[in-house]
Amino acid sequence: MRHGVIAATGLLAVLAFAAALLLPWSSLLALYAANADLGVSFLVELRLPRAALALVYGAMLGAAGAAIQALFGNPLASPDLTGTTSGAALGAVVTAYIIGAASSFAMAIGAVFGALASLLLLIGLAGRRAETATLLLAGLAISALAGALTTLALALAPSPFAFYDAYSWLMGSLIDRSLPQLGFAAVPAFVAILWLARLAPALDRLALGEEVADSLGHDLGRLRLQVICLSALGVGACVAICGAIGFIGLVAPIFARRLTGGHAGRAILPAALIGALLLSLADLASRFAPLGRTLPIGVVTALVGAPFFLWLVARMRWGIAR
Template sequence: MTMRLALALILLTALLLAASLAVPAQGLFDLWADDPDVARIILVELRLPRSLLALFYGLVLGASGAAIQALFANPLASPDITGATGSAALGAVLFAYIFGLASPFWLAVGGIAGAWVGLAALLLLAGPKAETATLLLAGIAISTIAGAATALALALAPSPFAFYDAYEWLMGSLIDRSLPQLAFVAIPAALVTIWLALQGPALDRLALGEDAAEAMGYRIVRMRVMIIAATAIGVGAAVSVCGAVGFIGLVGPVIARRLVDGHPGRAIVPAAMIGAILLLAADLAIRAAPPDRTIPVGVLTAMIGTPFFLWLIATMRWRAGP
């Protein structure tokens, strides 16, 4: 990644983060003039967690998506399409509504465990070097099973209002999250993103072929297991707090690879930053909705990401020929 590209991504991220803290600005400025203490509470307790959750969730989605795409050598791989996001949601739902462990810590444990199971199942079903069709079928199967199991868990939950309580969270939401919940996302997301960035050179070598990477001293099986475990930790913790946000982990890495001339390892850092930019921008966009309407951020990312996904499939088919 060139210095100019890095500075551009950092600047855009900083501008969107500042806008996320400030928008809507008029009401906050008026309140600050009338009652600074209340305005400070709103800024620190409500807007800061929401903005930083978008930042860190986007970072880990982008970095995880880039690492998974490099691992499977497939641009269609991402945490949501491979079933990791749905499996993380299932794990969090089981812990919260079936086991009665609804604290931020146990929700994070449930999300991480679910994501681990989902990615391990994908690796078993599709194999480490899956073709596009195999990867899609395996991911769809895991996502479908996880979605059905999540609905079943909510239906069997002791609370009759479990469906209503979980709806906004399952659709992906950054609203009304606390500073402790922010910590449960930010710490794993930051550590996982940094660790995945350090694996960039190894993933670039893996792009040359497993035999070439092994000859250079890389242990492919160990690398594969560690990357799957790391992405599960980062994505699982974020999903357990904010719910499922789709397509950020697909779109960010695809854009990033085009910016770094197709190098999968070098794409991890820009993919992480693009993921943060996309989620911050999506969260800003939903604030334009009427005050009495709440649009889950995951719904907006799906509306934008689905056409992109279809375009990507069409492009790959066109390149493959008739």
């Protein structure tokens, strides 16, 4: 049954990708009728990168969220709530607007280092197996600090239009991305997801306790370093191209663990599929906003994810109270 649900999730993600690629039909058919080559170019060069980036970024957030939750032993740990995405955004902004290196490669390097610094700072503040309250406080503090420093970097940027240029990117955007940018985000993301999936057995045993994992021959220091570096690599590369998008890395692993009997490590690949589906659906929703406007995709995920997060916190509190 669970394998069937996981397969169905993958199929739905493919269908969402197809819908993002082809909808709305009207503009695509009109272009193709007027000029077949122009219609194909519109499909391949504009629609394809956007639809594929939704899959790639969503999958990376889902996989990283599952791995981070397994590492901290906490269901509220996620790339955005631990400050990973905020740190990545800060690193990319500093690289592009302060250092002046605005290429995709340079921004990705800056984003990876920003995400890595945030995760290392979180472990330093909250500890390796932090309690929920400690983790949330440390993560929110890091996110707030990174957000403030990002605003400061834009205010101090030599370009007076830095805020305007960075606005849509900071809110999360898949619009007007190119095939090279797709490849630039997809390659690190796929490497990170597959490598994180290989760590699933070790992460499952870590859930039994550090002593048990250590007795079974797992190098816990190396395991933590791998999870941190891979999460920073994949999320940082995606943030550099698409900006910061929240809550997918929180929601997808929670549903994925229900499909894997509560095994956080085994939830990495299902979480990647669920994350890809959720972000693809969010991208579709952003296109069909009222008044014919396109909403930033980060706004869509926040509108859905924030109430879910509040419900989850309340549910955990009620569980403790009982």
